[in-house]
Amino acid sequence: MIVRAAPPPAALVRMRRLAALLLVAMAAAFFASRALEPRHPAWGFVRAFAEAAMVGGLADWFAVTALFRHPLGLPIPHTAIIPRNKDRIGDQLAQFLREYFLIPAVVARRMQRIDVAAAAGRWLANPRGAGGSRLTRGISRLATEVLQALDQERLGGMVRAMMVTRVRETELSPMLGRALAAAMAEERHRPVIDALVRWMRGALGSNEHLIRAMVHDRAGTVLRWTGLDETLANKIIDGLDKLVAEMADNPEHPLRLKVEEAMASVAERLQHDPELRTRVETVKIELLENPAMQDWINGLWEQARAAMLRAARDPDALMAGKLGEALHQLGATLQDDPRLGRIINRFVRRAAVGAAADYGDAIVRLVSETVRGWDAQTVTQRLENAVGKDLQFIRINGTLVGGLVGVVIHGVDVLL
Structure with a gap:
């Protein structure tokens, strides 16, 4: 499966231009100071700063670019590191998840800090409250898409069977x-x-x-x-x-x-x-x-599916009916009954721990296989879009720091 990457964000484009303009400015300063250096010794410091800044900026440009692609399109060894090692990165990421996150003990500690029962109670008691309406709409869209995406003939046959x-x-x-x-x-x-x-x-x-x-x-x-x-x-x-x-x-x-x-x-x-x-x-x-009984059973499934679709498409109507009243009452009970909350939280925690223990390896394989299925260029673009702004700061810092080092070296050379 090929995943298409989004275009680079505007902030990244601006930082690239700023780093490139700074490098061009250093080149211009270098040639100008070199021409003016015989007129006054101070221009020597400007030339040293610009010269070292160009070296530092170019070196960091090469290093940043080598992470994602071949600089200037040249197949230089040990460049285009991320595209060449995409599969290995995916495997290492999956293994990292397995060793440090999908461990039952880690999941259990994390789940102990999450009060699922209270959160569910607040939402059921007030689905339109802070973020609840958005969550309701999201659940509604997800449920509708799942019901419509399923193979109805096969699913209906399974239910009837x-x-x-x-x-x-x-x-x-x-x-x-x-x-x-x-x-x-x-x-x-x-x-x-x-x-x-x-x-x-x-x-x-x-x-x-x-x-x-x-x-x-x-x-x-x-x-x-x-x-x-x-x-x-x-x-x-x-x-x-x-x-x-x-x-x-x-x-x-x-x-x-x-x-x-x-x-x-x-x-x-x-x-x-x-x-x-x-x-x-x-x-x-x-x-x-009897065929008539089979037709009746088929009708039951179609009615049930239609009812589920109506409820998924209009959750507000569902929450306003008798079932909605029952759900509101359940939400209030979840908030007011600590014993019931502890039972639900313990069940959710055990389910999460059991899922990590039983399906951790499957999740690792899913991550690894998903990354392997991505297009190398798309992965590169996505990673660059995610961290590229900070990498452009490295280019800028390399230019400035290189210039300062050049001034220090020139100053030492003048003094000696």
């Missing part, structure tokens, strides 16, 4: 049995029976004509001729209606108790009857393999 595998591996029969037994123990089954009785009453009223037709068809000729079949049908309908009404009004009605006994038996069998458990598992597998 995990859901189906989880349901396949989970035996539903005992769970259903325990849930039904718990509901009956807390009498949460009674509304179900009440709804069933109401349905029976409504179904009876809607289907009286079927009962009358059944009695009429099965009655003998005498009953039909005398009209007793109609009377018999009315008696049957009235009796059924009275039975259903009594079941609705009396929670302890014998038929209701029979229904409860049947439900209790089903709950017991779901947990302990191998034959029923096998039948339930068979039905479960058939449902999972």
Whole structure:
């Protein structure tokens, strides 16, 4: 991967020009003082200063330039040091990180000084506070880009496969049995029976004509001729209606108790009857393999993904809802509960230490391989842009210091 470097900053360009202009000024001063030296001995000091300054400036220019490239494009040995040793520098940098930073003991000491729980609590309690809004927007953009960058077909397939595998591996029969037994123990089954009785009453009223037709068809000729079949049908309908009404009004009605006994038996069998458990598992597998069920599961994933994208794109709306209230409360709790804060900080510290111990070598390889993948010229430009301003000061200082040394040497020569 080739990484393109940014153009040099304006401050670096100014310092380069200043160092070059100073060197040109010293050259001009040298030639001028050399011409004027016969007129007055003082010009000898100016010539010595300018001469030594040129030597010092050129020497430091050569040294600074040799770090990043060949001076004047000439392949002089031991120049262009950084481009030639880019890979070795990357390896040494990675090793330096491994030996002095990615050590579990160092990470643990550093993490002890960081109160992650308090920072998270402050942000959750006031996401719009000092820098919080910027952090929220950053997290929102990152989450959105990650969700959009992922291969949705592959990710969706993984999620669906995990859901189906989880349901396949989970035996539903005992769970259903325990849930039904718990509901009956807390009498949460009674509304179900009440709804069933109401349905029976409504179904009876809607289907009286079927009962009358059944009695009429099965009655003998005498009953039909005398009209007793109609009377018999009315008696049957009235009796059924009275039975259903009594079941609705009396929670302890014998038929209701029979229904409860049947439900209790089903709950017991779901947990302990191998034959029923096998039948339930068979039905479960058939449902999972049904195309309609597959479409429903696919729809669940798409809905979940759409909801995550909406939340990522509009975190303010998310923080304003019920979840936002819960997160605000969590933030306040994190700030007010020292025990919970210690637990979270300890967990984060252990996670960081574990990551350094388990993935330190992988991080080192990542740094080394990343530097190796960079273009040598780009690396050189980036390093020069980062430290070049200070290196230009070396050129300026070398010019001035060289000039002063030249004056001292000339003065000693004059005195002796």
